[in-house]
Amino acid sequence: MKAEVFKVACSSCNLRELCMPVGFDQKDMHKLDEIVTVRKKIKQGDLLFENGEIFTSLYAIRTGFFKTSVASEDGREQVTGFQMAGEIIGLDGIVNDRHTCNALALEDAEVCVMPFDHIEDLSREFPVLQKHVHKIMSREIVREHGMMMLLGNMSAEERLANFLVNLVQRLFARGQSQSEFILRMSREEIGSYLGLKLETVSRTFSKYSEEGIIEVKQKHIKILKPDSLKQLVKLPNCN
Amino acid sequence: MKAEVFKVACSSCNLRELCMPVGFDQKDMHKLDEIVTVRKKIKQGDLLFENGEIFTSLYAIRTGFFKTSVASEDGREQVTGFQMAGEIIGLDGIVNDRHTCNALALEDAEVCVMPFDHIEDLSREFPVLQKHVHKIMSREIVREHGMMMLLGNMSAEERLANFLVNLVQRLFARGQSQSEFILRMSREEIGSYLGLKLETVSRTFSKYSEEGIIEVKQKHIKILKPDSLKQLVKLPNCN
DNA sequence: CGACACCTTGAAGAGGTTCAAGAAATGTGG
DNA sequence: CCACATTTCTTGAACCTCTTCAAGGTGTCG
Numbered sequence: 337m338k339a340e341v342f343k344v345a346c347s348s349c350n351l352r353e354l355c356m357p358v359g360f361d362q363k364d365m366h367k368l369d370e371i372v373t374v375r376k377k378i379k380q381g382d383l384l385f386e387n388g389e390i391f392t393s394l395y396a397i398r399t400g401f402f403k404t405s406v407a408s409e410d411g412r413e414q415v416t417g418f419q420m421a422g423e424i425i426g427l428d429g430i431v432n433d434r435h436t437c438n439a440l441a442l443e444d445a446e447v448c449v450m451p452f453d454h455i456e457d458l459s460r461e462f463p464v465l466q467k468h469v470h471k472i473m474s475r476e477i478v479r480e481h482g483m484m485m486l487l488g489n490m491s492a493e494e495r496l497a498n499f500l501v502n503l504v505q506r507l508f509a510r511g512q513s514q515s516e517f518i519l520r521m522s523r524e525e526i527g528s529y530l531g532l533k534l535e536t537v538s539r540t541f542s543k544y545s546e547e548g549i550i551e552v553k554q555k556h557i558k559i560l561k562p563d564s565l566k567q568l569v570k571l572p573n574c575n
Numbered sequence: 576m577k578a579e580v581f582k583v584a585c586s587s588c589n590l591r592e593l594c595m596p597v598g599f600d601q602k603d604m605h606k607l608d609e610i611v612t613v614r615k616k617i618k619q620g621d622l623l624f625e626n627g628e629i630f631t632s633l634y635a636i637r638t639g640f641f642k643t644s645v646a647s648e649d650g651r652e653q654v655t656g657f658q659m660a661g662e663i664i665g666l667d668g669i670v671n672d673r674h675t676c677n678a679l680a681l682e683d684a685e686v687c688v689m690p691f692d693h694i695e696d697l698s699r700e701f702p703v704l705q706k707h708v709h710k711i712m713s714r715e716i717v718r719e720h721g722m723m724m725l726l727g728n729m730s731a732e733e734r735l736a737n738f739l740v741n742l743v744q745r746l747f748a749r750g751q752s753q754s755e756f757i758l759r760m761s762r763e764e765i766g767s768y769l770g771l772k773l774e775t776v777s778r779t780f781s782k783y784s785e786e787g788i789i790e791v792k793q794k795h796i797k798i799l800k801p802d803s804l805k806q807l808v809k810l811p812n813c814n
Numbered sequence: 815c816g817a818c819a820c821c822t823t824g825a826a827g828a829g830g831t832t833c834a835a836g837a838a839a840t841g842t843g844g
Numbered sequence: 845c846c847a848c849a850t851t852t853c854t855t856g857a858a859c860c861t862c863t864t865c866a867a868g869g870t871g872t873c874g
Contacts, residue, residue, distance in 0.1 A: 406721070406723075408724055409809040412724070414720075414727050414728055416720050428713065428716055430709050430712075431710045431716075437720060456705060459699070459705070466699065469709075474666055474669035477666050477670075477712065477719065478670055480720075480722075481653075481667065481676060482645070483719075484645075485645055485647055485651070487726035488726050488769070488770030489653055491830095492830070523852075530727070531726060531727030532830075533830075533831055534852090536830060538852095538854055538855080539830095542854070570648040571648075761821090762821065771863095772864080773820090775862060775863075777821060777822055793821075
């Protein structure tokens with residue numbers, strides 16, 4: 337639960353293109369730095385924020401991997417997303433000034449803390465930042481539309497294919513391999529995200545494996561036939 | 576597809592509290608009126624906007640009832656929401672300057688057209704409006720989290736109960752009965768929204784009816800035991 | 815009034831879940 | 845660093861919920 341704290345600059349961050357707007361000129365760049373007050377380290381298994389907690393800030397992930405989830409009254413968990421470097425979390429908290437989901441670090445992580453009051457002040461000053469904030473929120477809405485399609489209409493095989501293709505695309509955009517990666521989450525967490533039980537996730541992995549589409553060694557996944565996977569993905573823009 | 580056009584003022588609209596921020600003083604109120612350029616009438620069965628269309632505006636529903644939906648590559652439809660008076664649609668278009676879903680009028684409707692450039696300009700001038708826009712988007716994100724929970728974890732009975740309770744709550748907030756209402760959508764559309772087939776929706780209605788929980792006469796629903804329904808609803812804030 | 819869309823209901827079937835057991839990996843403490 | 849406990853993963857078999865297919869009924873609208 338403890339979190340160490342740092343001071344750093346966006347203007348020199350190599351993730352800037354992922355989480356910040358482009359189109360800032362050099363002189364405004366320092367202003368951008370004001371968005372991030374501090375950085376915060378989160379240990380694997382710790383919560384960045386949780387349901388019910390007062391909302392103050394959005395968080396830009398610098399390193400590490402998170403899952404966000406909501407819980408029903410009777411304790412069922414629904415994973416609402418997996419987030420990695422350059423992605424923004426905390427948007428759920430804006431509407432009621434309290435977070436409505438939990439954000440848990442699946443590996444040791446570091447985030448940039450961006451007080452939302454501050455974001456709002458700066459967005460009024462810089463239209464390009466304002467636009468960026470709007471786009472981030474809209475992107476999340478569109479992503480969730482895709483998830484509704486997946487959960488409402490897709491078979492287990494399609495769901496898992498979609499999950500893998502999406503994951504590998506995002507990792508690839510961050511400079512990692514297009515064919516090999518390590519799953520940061522358990523079968524159960526994948527299942528919760530996809531509306532499946534962990535056994536079904538496991539069986540579907542095995543099926544893909546038998547068909548030579550992927551190679552599965554626990555959490556290590558290698559994609560052997562990317563086209564076969566993509567053929568199963570019938571979602572629109574579920575990024 | 577044709578749409579008639581009107582000019583009107585937000586400041587005198589009785590739906591203002593639903594779709595616009597409170598906290599504007601009298602003098603700024605005319606500024607608020609500038610948000611809505613025109614009104615537009617949509618006939619039942621017509622599209623307000625559709626997937627791929629250039630995004631220019633958000634729409635505040637004045638009268639009528641809409642469904643929004645996305646389609647997969649192979650033509651499956653997923654209803655992403657049903658919207659009524661005072662609710663805002665079009666947020667999906669912000670991220671890529673194109674709409675990614677279809678918005679279809681389930682009954683004759685009238686909407687206020689709010690060019691988004693305009694909203695952005697005015698939000699920079701009026702923090703209360705800026706905050707409002709952020710909250711609307713965040714609310715939609717939170718609603719969709721609830722839908723993911725519903726689609727990923729709930730039984731058919733729980734899904735339909737949730738749907739009915741949610742619908743009646745929103746209608747009640749708009750001055751309608753707490754126990755009786757008319758469904759504006761077909762069984763198939765309800766099913767698409769809830770990730771069920773129309774037969775399952777119909778059967779579940781029949782089951783509730785046999786148990787004396789509701790009375791079903793085609794699209795006319797009367798809730799007889801609201802507590803029994805609410806007992807089935809285990810979602811957090813799925814408004 | 816007739817055509818058409820929508821809804822209901824039954825029966826059979828499929829996909830995913832549940833329950834259970836064992837295997838593999840991971841973590842812990844001596 | 846190894847032994848043991850624990851967690852995670854895999855796989856099988858039975859089961860269950862929802863779907864599919866089919867037929868008939870009901871309501872609606874030109």
